[in-house]
Amino acid sequence: MAKESSVIDKIVSLCKRRGFIYQSSEIYGGINACYDYGPLGVELKRNVKEYWWRSMVYENSNIVGLDAAILMHPKVWEASGHINSFTDPLIDCKQCKARFREDDIDPEKLKIKQCPQCGTKGSLTEARQFNLMFKTNMGPVEEKSSEIYLRPETAQGIYVNYKNVLDSSRQKIPFGIAQIGKAFRNEITPGNFIFRTREFEQMEMQYFIRPEQDEEIFDKWKDNRLEWYRNLGITSDKLRLQEHAEDELAHYAKRAIDIEYEFPMGYKELEGIHNRTDFDLSRHQEFSGKDLRYFDDQTRQRFIPYIIETSAGVDRTVLTCLIDAYEEEKLENDTRTVLHLDAKIAPFKAAVFPLVKKDNMPEIARNITNDLMKEFLVFYDQSGAIGRRYRRQDEAGTPFCITVDSQTLTDQTVTIRDRDTMEQDRINMDNIISELKTRIEGRD
Ligand code: ATP
Numbered sequence: 541m542a543k544e545s546s547v548i549d550k551i552v553s554l555c556k557r558r559g560f561i562y563q564s565s566e567i568y569g570g571i572n573a574c575y576d577y578g579p580l581g582v583e584l585k586r587n588v589k590e591y592w593w594r595s596m597v598y599e600n601s602n603i604v605g606l607d608a609a610i611l612m613h614p615k616v617w618e619a620s621g622h623i624n625s626f627t628d629p630l631i632d633c634k635q636c637k638a639r640f641r642e643d644d645i646d647p648e649k650l651k652i653k654q655c656p657q658c659g660t661k662g663s664l665t666e667a668r669q670f671n672l673m674f675k676t677n678m679g680p681v682e683e684k685s686s687e688i689y690l691r692p693e694t695a696q697g698i699y700v701n702y703k704n705v706l707d708s709s710r711q712k713i714p715f716g717i718a719q720i721g722k723a724f725r726n727e728i729t730p731g732n733f734i735f736r737t738r739e740f741e742q743m744e745m746q747y748f749i750r751p752e753q754d755e756e757i758f759d760k761w762k763d764n765r766l767e768w769y770r771n772l773g774i775t776s777d778k779l780r781l782q783e784h785a786e787d788e789l790a791h792y793a794k795r796a797i798d799i800e801y802e803f804p805m806g807y808k809e810l811e812g813i814h815n816r817t818d819f820d821l822s823r824h825q826e827f828s829g830k831d832l833r834y835f836d837d838q839t840r841q842r843f844i845p846y847i848i849e850t851s852a853g854v855d856r857t858v859l860t861c862l863i864d865a866y867e868e869e870k871l872e873n874d875t876r877t878v879l880h881l882d883a884k885i886a887p888f889k890a891a892v893f894p895l896v897k898k899d900n901m902p903e904i905a906r907n908i909t910n911d912l913m914k915e916f917l918v919f920y921d922q923s924g925a926i927g928r929r930y931r932r933q934d935e936a937g938t939p940f941c942i943t944v945d946s947q948t949l950t951d952q953t954v955t956i957r958d959r960d961t962m963e964q965d966r967i968n969m970d971n972i973i974s975e976l977k978t979r980i981e982g983r984d
Contacts, residue, residue, distance in 0.1 A: 608697025
């Protein structure tokens, strides 16, 4: 257990040290389960989101994007079932005041109401249902009628816009709507750094289909999404699919499979793939009074489409990329910390160094940096020993380092160092951009 938690602790410390992720409002002592992304973290997160967007919206002509508001009409959450069903069973310890989700407590301890934290027997309360939605008020008056919610999932913004998108984009079933955005859940037991937070981002795609095609299309997306994580550079052996048993299905689902990753704390969900049937659109049709049926102009039939949903967490994917990429590699005389991030999501694609601060090397290296900046995010560094500069980039996950040295002055070549193999090759200064492009694209 100590070893397990220490991996996360090391990632937390690296994230803070190198500017990936900080505790929110840290100077005020922090706020629980909220995190801020620093200069490197914001790039990593953007790259993950962009890769998802590309694979959904750019690579599928029948999937379009959407960016819906976080605040929605309160009826949305009545229709979706969130007001009644988006709850977790909450249990308190009367002795030490700790709080638990009922399903997190060992069944043996639950039987004798023994607190998992302080060990007192008979100290646990009965479970009570706790709604995870954050409530706020719209407008200046705090009264029942002005109560609204921060969305707990992005999906509903897609469902309520399904007709708008259909009417304005000339899509025909099957088609999908993709969205990336913030969601908020007042989790009872957040934790494990950015694994479970109260404010997070989701990448969701809702695919509208004919009811009779649900099984075949569900399987297609399940395979497609698993492959996406592999292409993101995540170790294949650490990914698995986990089917939900019938009694574990959410109120809206006919079938659900989670894509799971083997985190230091065990296999945990990264993404859910759900067959939501016609549940959501039927409910919105009922509650809004608007006809949400699809008209098939070939068969002349009207019906409510089924929806296959792929619902992934951005922050959880970022955490997975960091954990999966992290290595403390033993070298002959010391150890280096390296993030083997896939080049396409690494914050900096390259770093540029003059070997020493003389003989025009800094000027040449600056010029190279300026050229590369038109294509990639790169980092210029001239301070400290070259070995230390390489190590700093290894830890930031920068896949390539370009160094200007004395040979550059005579033959216009530079070295390009590979983060993972630490091997260096000499290439002509004019070919750096094309060489980087080939190496970034060619890497798994
Ligand atoms: P869990 O069982 O872990 O609470 P869930 O089954 O409630 O997750 P979904 O509602 O299916 O999750 O949400 C889809 C995805 O959104 C999850 O797979 C996860 O990646 C992400 N997600 C959900 N809740 C959180 C959270 N509190 N913090 C970070 N990411 C989250």
